Amino acid sequence: MPELANIDDRLRIPYSIGTGIPKGGDEEIEGYLQSLRVQGFCVVERVIPEDQVSTVRESVHEGRRLLQQDREAERSKRIELERQRNPDAEIGDGPVRPPMAPDAELCDIARNETFAEYLADSRVLRVAKAMLDTHVRISQTEVNKSSRPAGEALSEEQLRRRGWHSDWPHDLTAYGPSSEEPWKHCGAVAQPFPDVCMALSTVWYLGPENVTPYNGGTWIVPGSHKDPRNPRGPDDGIDEQASIPGEFQISAPAGSVFMQDTRIWHSGAINQSEHERTAVVCRYAPWWLSGNEFGNLHSGGHSLRTYVPREVYAGFSPELKLLYRHLAEGEEDVLQSENQHTAARARESRESDRTGDNSQVVAGTMSMEQWECEHGGSKR
Ligand SMILES: O=C(O)CCC(=O)C(=O)O
Numbered sequence: 001m002p003e004l005a006n007i008d009d010r011l012r013i014p015y016s017i018g019t020g021i022p023k024g025g026d027e028e029i030e031g032y033l034q035s036l037r038v039q040g041f042c043v044v045e046r047v048i049p050e051d052q053v054s055t056v057r058e059s060v061h062e063g064r065r066l067l068q069q070d071r072e073a074e075r076s077k078r079i080e081l082e083r084q085r086n087p088d089a090e091i092g093d094g095p096v097r098p099p100m101a102p103d104a105e106l107c108d109i110a111r112n113e114t115f116a117e118y119l120a121d122s123r124v125l126r127v128a129k130a131m132l133d134t135h136v137r138i139s140q141t142e143v144n145k146s147s148r149p150a151g152e153a154l155s156e157e158q159l160r161r162r163g164w165h166s167d168w169p170h171d172l173t174a175y176g177p178s179s180e181e182p183w184k185h186c187g188a189v190a191q192p193f194p195d196v197c198m199a200l201s202t203v204w205y206l207g208p209e210n211v212t213p214y215n216g217g218t219w220i221v222p223g224s225h226k227d228p229r230n231p232r233g234p235d236d237g238i239d240e241q242a243s244i245p246g247e248f249q250i251s252a253p254a255g256s257v258f259m260q261d262t263r264i265w266h267s268g269a270i271n272q273s274e275h276e277r278t279a280v281v282c283r284y285a286p287w288w289l290s291g292n293e294f295g296n297l298h299s300g301g302h303s304l305r306t307y308v309p310r311e312v313y314a315g316f317s318p319e320l321k322l323l324y325r326h327l328a329e330g331e332e333d334v335l336q337s338e339n340q341h342t343a344a345r346a347r348e349s350r351e352s353d354r355t356g357d358n359s360q361v362v363a364g365t366m367s368m369e370q371w372e373c374e375h376g377g378s379k380r
């Protein structure tokens with residue numbers, strides 16, 4: 001492929017243990033961070049141990065069924081509320097604007113508690129905190145992200161078709177607002193995107209098979225997170241459905257987590273196998289990224305606002321609680337202790353009455369890499 005000659009070799013570094021990242025300790029985490037920064041993604045393998053994957057997968061299938069039931073009941077309640085507010089309201093089959101908790105829509109994490117605990121896995125959290133902020137939270141949870149078997153012989157044309165996009169808050173379609181439903185809008189960062197990783201989308205591959213290009217390995221364009229164009233940019237001249245030079249598909253054992261900078265251009269893939277590639281998608285974001293006001297319209301439901309019921313939240317581990325506290329019924333999210341500790345140190349240094357010498361501080365001369373090196377990088 002002649003076009004590939006232009007693709008920077010740095011975009012072919014290992015993205016997982018299976019592709020060459022050293023296993024264990026700080027070196028492993030550094031490998032993920034390097035891949036995320038340079039290529040825009042990484043894969044943390046076997047976050048769900050091999051012998052647990054089928055239990056977790058089955059619990060998610062059951063969780064989806066229960067959610068469906070609960071959502072029907074919630075929707076009827078919302079319609080009732082809407083009618084009380086406006087007796088003339090004409091309510092069809094479409095979305096009904098949700099009020100605040102406890103009448104907002106159930107977050108997908110409810111009914112999926114067996115899966116949920118893995119979201120606070122130590123490797124995944126270390127990576128998310130180093131990329132985003134020590135106070136990281138899950139802004140979107142979508143348990144219905146399987147790639148289902150295509151079930152028929154596919155033409156070359158079908159196999160060539162992509163669905164390139166980047167994810168919230170970098171999805172320029174902002175999930176379909178209209179003049180009738182202006183509230184149905186999840187917000188998108190304006191182009192050109194600032195060079196900041198604002199959130200990490202994670203795809204949790206739950207088997208039953210290992211993920212390969214044949215059965216739904218996610219398509220990705222390495223390095224595209226740094227390109228000011230976007231496949232959904234209305235003026236960028238990119239065909240959302242056509243292949244792009246440098247594209248390739250992720251491979252990973254079942255139970256692994258694909259983590260991507262939300263700016264990266266990626267696409268779901270056709271599953272040519274006989275089995276559903278079960279998957280859950282969650283988006284980790286720092287405390288400062290507005291989620292529940294604008295960001296929670298998800299494929300499982302029709303809601304901008306989701307909430308985690310009190311009794312579900314009470315059963316979470318302390319680490320998982322920190323990821324969902326902002327959505328939990330009756331809870332207030334406050335800055336986590338690591339952030340508060342930094343603020344306390346900053347205040348202490350301001351309070352000392354020593355006057356120092358800044359003659360060696362020439363503003364603008366320190367690179368980000370130098371700063372990270374001096375401050376301990378991802379071990380912070
Ligand atoms: O299913 C996949 O492989 C990708 C899913 C995706 O792109 C999304 O949910 O935004």
Ligand SMILES: [Fe+2]
Nearest residue numbers: 165166167266
């Ligand atoms: Fe996506």
